[in-house]
Amino acid sequence: MKLGYPKDGKFGEFGGRFIPETLVPAVEELEEAYLRFKDDKEFKQELDYYLREYAGRPTPLYFAKNLTESVGGAKIYLKREDLLHGGAHKINNTLGQGLLAKRMKKKRIIAETGAGQHGVATAMACAALGLQSEVYMGYKDTQRQSLNVFRMKLLGSKVHQVKEGTQTLKDAINEAIRDWITNVNATYYLLGSAVGPHPYPVMVRDFQSVIGNEILSQMKELKNKSPDSVVACVGGGSNAIGTFYPLVEGDTTMFGVEAGGEGIKTERHSATLSSGSKGILHGMLTYLLQDKYGQIKDTHSIAAGLDYPGVGPEHSYFKDSKRVKYDTVSDGDAVHAFLELSRHEGIIPALESSHAVAYAIKLAKKMSKSETVVVTLSGRGDKDVEMVEKYMSENVKNSR
Amino acid sequence: MSRIQDKFSELKSRNERALIAYAMAGYPSDKGTVSIVRSLVKGGADIIEIGLPFSDPLADGPVIQSASFRALQKGMNPERFLNIVKKIRSETDIPLVLMTYANLLYNRGYDKFISTVKKAGIDGIILPDMAIEEADQYLDVIHKNNMDAIFLISPNTSNERIRRIAKASSGFVYLVSVYGTTGGTQQKFQQYTHDAIKNAKKILGEKMPLGVGFGVNNADQARSILHTGADAIIVASAFLRLIDKTSKAKIQGKIVSFAKSLKKTTISE
Numbered sequence: 001m002k003l004g005y006p007k008d009g010k011f012g013e014f015g016g017r018f019i020p021e022t023l024v025p026a027v028e029e030l031e032e033a034y035l036r037f038k039d040d041k042e043f044k045q046e047l048d049y050y051l052r053e054y055a056g057r058p059t060p061l062y063f064a065k066n067l068t069e070s071v072g073g074a075k076i077y078l079k080r081e082d083l084l085h086g087g088a089h090k091i092n093n094t095l096g097q098g099l100l101a102k103r104m105k106k107k108r109i110i111a112e113t114g115a116g117q118h119g120v121a122t123a124m125a126c127a128a129l130g131l132q133s134e135v136y137m138g139y140k141d142t143q144r145q146s147l148n149v150f151r152m153k154l155l156g157s158k159v160h161q162v163k164e165g166t167q168t169l170k171d172a173i174n175e176a177i178r179d180w181i182t183n184v185n186a187t188y189y190l191l192g193s194a195v196g197p198h199p200y201p202v203m204v205r206d207f208q209s210v211i212g213n214e215i216l217s218q219m220k221e222l223k224n225k226s227p228d229s230v231v232a233c234v235g236g237g238s239n240a241i242g243t244f245y246p247l248v249e250g251d252t253t254m255f256g257v258e259a260g261g262e263g264i265k266t267e268r269h270s271a272t273l274s275s276g277s278k279g280i281l282h283g284m285l286t287y288l289l290q291d292k293y294g295q296i297k298d299t300h301s302i303a304a305g306l307d308y309p310g311v312g313p314e315h316s317y318f319k320d321s322k323r324v325k326y327d328t329v330s331d332g333d334a335v336h337a338f339l340e341l342s343r344h345e346g347i348i349p350a351l352e353s354s355h356a357v358a359y360a361i362k363l364a365k366k367m368s369k370s371e372t373v374v375v376t377l378s379g380r381g382d383k384d385v386e387m388v389e390k391y392m393s394e395n396v397k398n399s400r
Numbered sequence: 401m402s403r404i405q406d407k408f409s410e411l412k413s414r415n416e417r418a419l420i421a422y423a424m425a426g427y428p429s430d431k432g433t434v435s436i437v438r439s440l441v442k443g444g445a446d447i448i449e450i451g452l453p454f455s456d457p458l459a460d461g462p463v464i465q466s467a468s469f470r471a472l473q474k475g476m477n478p479e480r481f482l483n484i485v486k487k488i489r490s491e492t493d494i495p496l497v498l499m500t501y502a503n504l505l506y507n508r509g510y511d512k513f514i515s516t517v518k519k520a521g522i523d524g525i526i527l528p529d530m531a532i533e534e535a536d537q538y539l540d541v542i543h544k545n546n547m548d549a550i551f552l553i554s555p556n557t558s559n560e561r562i563r564r565i566a567k568a569s570s571g572f573v574y575l576v577s578v579y580g581t582t583g584g585t586q587q588k589f590q591q592y593t594h595d596a597i598k599n600a601k602k603i604l605g606e607k608m609p610l611g612v613g614f615g616v617n618n619a620d621q622a623r624s625i626l627h628t629g630a631d632a633i634i635v636a637s638a639f640l641r642l643i644d645k646t647s648k649a650k651i652q653g654k655i656v657s658f659a660k661s662l663k664k665t666t667i668s669e
Contacts (some may be wrong), residue, residue: 008533018502018529020459022554022576024561164465170456177458182580184556280503280529281456293477294507295455 002248003314005035009198012320015313017197019283022181026189031199033104038206043103047096054128055084055091057210061218061374066344067361074228074367076360079215079376081239082349088379089211089239090121090192096207097190098125106188109133112176114141114169114235115305115352116148117379118192123155133190134158136175140167141304147383166298169235169308173282193236194312197283201241201312208242215374216246223372229253229363232376233356234326235270235306237315239378244324245314253325256315257359259301260328268300272311273319273326286313302331302391303351305379329355335391337361338381350379351387403495403523404548404571407446408609408631417626417666420611421445421659422499422636425452425484426476427467428643432651434487436643439652441492443659446666448488449526449634452481452500459528461583463637463644478504478513482520489521497550497571499526502534510541524548524571532568539568550574550611555596562603572609572632575600577616577625583637584615594628601629622665635662 009015037043051057059080068076081089113119119135126133139161142149165171180189194204219227232240234256261269272287279288289297289309301307318324337358342348360375421440453468505513542549548571577593612625613634622633646654
C-alpha cells in the first residue's frame with residue numbers, strides 16, 4: 001500500500017511522465033538531485049531549521065472542544081497548518097523545494113498558483129533563501145484572491161496573469177510549463193501540489209508528510225494511539241497526501257474531500273475523483289474531469305485552491321485501492337462550516353479547508369464520543385472573507 | 401513501406417527535401433480546413449500535418465493555442481476530424497500526419513482511436529506529450545496498424561536518448577528547433593539549433609529522415625536549416641498566422657504562394 005519512492009514514478013497505473021521532450025533532461029536532473037539530497041543529513045537539518053524557526057513548526061493539534069460539544073459525537077482535533085508562516089501548509093513544500101533548487105544552483109524559480117497560497121509561500125521561501133521568483137496565476141483567480149496577488153508582489157515576486165483558457169489553476173500550470181520549456185536550463189519549476197510529472201508527486205508528498213508525521217506523534221502523546229479518522233480537502237491534493245501518507249499502513253480511516261461546488265450532478269464542481277475518469281494531463285496519468293472526447297472540462301469551486309480538473313496520481317491510486325474514501329462537500333456546506341468554526345472556535349478557516357471541516361462535522365456526528373477525528377486545517381481564511389460576505393449576501397437575496 | 405517513407409525516398413531520388421505543412425482541423429472551419437489542405441498541396445507541400453485541437457496544448461504557443469480554442473468552441477471533435485480526413489484522403493494520396501495530445505487517444509483507447517484514424521487515411525501520429533518511456537502500449541497499436549510513430553527530440557536531448565527515440569520512431573524524427581513552444585517569431589535560428597541538427601543527423605544516419613520545426617517562419621530560415629542538413633522543414637504557426645491576417649477571399653491564394661516560397665527552398669539548384 002505504501003509505495004515509498006516508485007522508481008518509474010508509477011502509483012499502480014497512475015502517475016508517470018507524459019511530457020514534452022525538452023523537459024525530460026530537466027525532470028531527470030531534478031530527480032537525480034532529489035534522490036541525492038532527500039536523505040542527506042545536512043539538507044534535512046537545514047530544512048528542519050527553516051521549518052522550525054521560519055515557518056513555525058511543529059503546528060498544534062488543537063482539540064476543538066466547542067465544536068465537538070456542539071456536534072455531539074467524536075472528538076474533533078484540528079491540525080493547525082493555518083498557523084504556519086503565510087497561513088497555509090504550502091510553505092512545507094516551498095522551503096523543501098527552494099533548498100533543493102539552491103543546491104541545484106538554479107536562481108530563477110517559477111511557480112503556479114490557484115488561490116494564491118502556493119504563490120505566496122513560494123515568494124516567501126524565495127525571499128528567505130535569496131532566490132528570484134515569478135508566479136503564474138489565472139486571471140479569474142487574481143480577481144477573486146487579489147489580497148494574495150498583492151502579498152506576492154510585496155514579497156518581491158513577479159505575478160503573471162494568465163488569460164488563456166479558463167483562467168484558473170489549470171491554465172496557470174500550462175503557462176508555467178510553457179515558461180519552463182522556454183527557459184529550461186536556468187529555471188526551477190516549483191510545483192505546488194502533488195501533481196505533474198514524476199518526481200513531483202513523490203517529492204511534494206514527502207515534503208508535506210511532516211503533517212501526517214506530526215499528527216501521528218501528537219495523537220500518540222494524547223491518546224497513545226493513532227487517530228480513528230482523518231479528514232483533508234483535496235484539490236491537487238498536497239495537504240491531503242501529506243496527511244494520509246504517514247498513516248497509510250495503520251488502521252486510521254481516511255477521507256479526502258473534494259469540491260462539490262453547486263452539486264456533482266451539475267457541471268459546476270471540481271470533484272475529480274468522485275465523478276471523473278482516467279486521463280493524461282500535466283504530465284501524469286490520473287483521474288480527470290473531461291468530456292467524452294478527452295477535452296478537459298471547466299471546473300468550479302468557491303475555493304480557488306480546489307478549482308482544478310485533475311488530482312495527484314497517488315490519490316487516484318488510493319481511490320482505486322479503496323484505502324481512502326473520497327467524497328464531496330458543496331459550496332454552501334463549506335461556507336456553513338467556515339462560519340461554524342469561526343463562531344465556535346474563533347478560528348477562520350480557508351474555504352478550501354472549510355470543505356474538510358464540513359465533512360468532519362458530518363462524520364463526527366456518526367461516531368462515538370470516545371473516538372477521534374483529525375481535520376487538517378490546511379490554511380487560514382483571511383483571504384476568503386470578502387468571498388464569503390459576497391456569497392452570503394447573494395444567497396440571502398436568492399432565498400427571499 | 402508507409403506513404404511517409406515512400407515520400408522521403410521519392411524526394412531523395414529527385415534530390416529534394418520535404419516541406420511538411422500544417423492545418424488545424426476545424427480552423428477556420430471544417431470546410432476551410434479541406435480547402436487549406438488543397439492549397440498546401442497545390443503550393444507543393446510533400447506531407448500534411450493535421451492538428452486535432454486539445455483543450456490544454458502545453459507544448460504550443462499563443463497561435464496554436466488560440467486556433468485550438470476557437471476550433472473547439474465551434475465544436476471540433478474526433479468524429480468531425482475523421483470526416484475532414486476522409487474528404488482529404490478522397491482527393492489526394494499525400495501522406496497525412498496527425499498531431500494531437502496523448503489524452504485524446506488515451507480517452508478513446510489507443511486501439512480504437514488509432515485503427516479509426518488509420519482507416520480514415522492518417523499515416524502517422526505526433527504526440528508532443530508522449531515520452532518514449534510511456535509509449536509501449538501506444539507503439540504496439542501503431543505497429544499493429546502499420547502506421548508511423550513520429551517522436552520528438554530537442555536540442556537538449558542526450559545522444560543516448562536520441563538513439564532510443566530513433567529506435568521507437570518511424571517515418572521521420574521531429575527535432576524541436578528551439579527552447580520554447582511552437583510559433584516562435586524569431587527571424588533567424590541561433591547556433592545551437594544548427595548544432596542540434598548536425599548532431600541529430602550524425603546519430604540518425606541516412607535511413608531516418610530528420611524534420612525540423614517550431615518557429616520556422618520564412619524561406620530564409622528554411623534554407624538555413626536545410627543547408628545544415630535537415631531532411632524536412634515543418635511549418636505550422638506561420639500558416640495559421642497567415643490565415644488570421646488575410647481576408648477570406650484571399651486566403652487560398654496566399655497559402656499557395658507562401659507554400660511555394662517554402663517548397664522552393666527544398667529543391668537543390
